[in-house]
Amino acid sequence: MIIPITDLTEDVLLNIIEGFVLREGTEYGEADVSLSEKVQQVLAQLRLGDVLLVYSELHETVNIIPKQQLGEFELSENVQQ
Numbered sequence: 001m002i003i004p005i006t007d008l009t010e011d012v013l014l015n016i017i018e019g020f021v022l023r024e025g026t027e028y029g030e031a032d033v034s035l036s037e038k039v040q041q042v043l044a045q046l047r048l049g050d051v052l053l054v055y056s057e058l059h060e061t062v063n064i065i066p067k068q069q070l071g072e073f074e075l076s077e078n079v080q081q
Helices: 010-023 035-048 067-079
Strands: 051-056 061-066
Touching (some): 010 061
Antiparallel strands (some): 051 061
16 A cells, blocks of 8 residues: 555654665665765655555555556555455
């Protein structure tokens, strides 16, 4: 299920994004990017609709996925129910 980001308070949304960024692991790029910058980058992607905030009823979790993976996400939710 897609969660509209407008349904959440700014604090809740930022906490979800921060948790997502921290789960993604270590970055091995050329330049270090601060946690704050990473959160802002994900927030911008959410606002543009490039990534989506989704709730898995099956796992009772919230995640952020690329828009292109929505069909795959929905299929995995339906298959396992």
